[in-house]
Amino acid sequence: MADGRPHAIDLFRLQGRTALVTGGTRGLGLIMAEALAEAGAAVCVSSRSADAAQRAAADLAATTGARVVGVTGDVSTSAGVDQLLAQTAADFGPVDILVNNAGVNIRGHADALSEQDWDTVIDTNLKGPFLVARALGPQMCARGWGRVIMLSSMLASIALPGRAPYASSKAGVTALTRVLALEWAAAGVTVNAICPGPFGTEMNRPLMTDPEKYQAFLQKLPVGRWGDLHEIKGVVVFLASEASSFMTGASLVLDGGWTAQ
Numbered sequence: 001m002a003d004g005r006p007h008a009i010d011l012f013r014l015q016g017r018t019a020l021v022t023g024g025t026r027g028l029g030l031i032m033a034e035a036l037a038e039a040g041a042a043v044c045v046s047s048r049s050a051d052a053a054q055r056a057a058a059d060l061a062a063t064t065g066a067r068v069v070g071v072t073g074d075v076s077t078s079a080g081v082d083q084l085l086a087q088t089a090a091d092f093g094p095v096d097i098l099v100n101n102a103g104v105n106i107r108g109h110a111d112a113l114s115e116q117d118w119d120t121v122i123d124t125n126l127k128g129p130f131l132v133a134r135a136l137g138p139q140m141c142a143r144g145w146g147r148v149i150m151l152s153s154m155l156a157s158i159a160l161p162g163r164a165p166y167a168s169s170k171a172g173v174t175a176l177t178r179v180l181a182l183e184w185a186a187a188g189v190t191v192n193a194i195c196p197g198p199f200g201t202e203m204n205r206p207l208m209t210d211p212e213k214y215q216a217f218l219q220k221l222p223v224g225r226w227g228d229l230h231e232i233k234g235v236v237v238f239l240a241s242e243a244s245s246f247m248t249g250a251s252l253v254l255d256g257g258w259t260a261q
């Protein structure tokens with residue numbers, strides 16, 4: 001501390017905070033949950049599967065030493081979100097940091113996609129974050145501090161064929177981020193988005209296991225490689241902590257330079 005100013009590293013500490021990571025049982029959600037726990041937060045992870053949620057919570061608690069709780073609920077429906085939030089309130093308590101991460105991708109050219117495909121992606125990726133934030137944001141505002149972190153995508157701002165519902169949902173998430181940021185800014189609650197490029201998760205298995213598609217992606221990546229999962233850790237802790245206190249309504253791009261071209 002110099003002249004009353006906080007030490008840079010202290011700005012990132014999350015001791016005493018609580019975080020809910022939707023879809024925190026695998027992929028980017030799990031690694032972000034781990035990052036928040038390592039930075040000092042108590043963490044709640046959710047999934048549609050009670051088994052997956054309990055398993056991820058037990059593993060995270062064992063590896064980080066943090067308090068970790070697993071809860072269940074489908075974010076694409078009001079009933080699922082009600083279930084998720086009731087369980088969170090009962091088993092975990094108030095949420096200071098919400099990471100709206102749960103998401104799906106159904107790929108295919110527009111003329112090959114069904115109405116159900118469209119609804120599944122939009123309801124999970126756009127309506128879900130709205131419903132969860134709509135419930136938890138006002139509680140954060142009432143307590144005078146909060147962080148809402150949305151998982152958008154580089155596909156919110158650039159296009160790829162075969163991604164109509166996914167790219168539309170993520171552009172919507174970026175817009176939702178800005179609107180909620182304005183609504184809650186004066187109450188001490190920030191709302192920001194992370195826009196990842198390609199990371200090697202379950203969602204991207206169809207790309208990683210197809211040598212042609214994998215190579216096509218590599219050629220678009222100035223860094224010459226896909227993202228390593230741990231490379232999202234610093235961004236989520238930054239947005240969850242005091243370190244980002246003057247940032248709201250922003251989208252942080254994490255894409256190996258893809259969208260810089």
Ligand SMILES: NC(=O)c1ccc[n+]([C@@H]2O[C@H](COP(=O)([O-])OP(=O)(O)OC[C@H]3O[C@@H](n4cnc5c(N)ncnc54)[C@H](OP(=O)(O)O)[C@@H]3O)[C@@H](O)[C@H]2O)c1
Binds near residue numbers: 047100203204
């Ligand atoms: N991986 C990338 O390269 C990339 C790039 C840009 C953006 N993103 C975004 O980052 C987020 C995480 O992606 P990921 O690659 O880590 O995906 P992933 O490995 O497929 O994990 C998705 C998580 O979301 C949960 N989930 C899916 N649908 C759900 C629903 N309806 N209700 C509740 N939970 C649900 C899954 O749990 P259950 O299946 O057990 O319910 C799982 O925990 C997504 O929003 C994605 O769009 C990813």
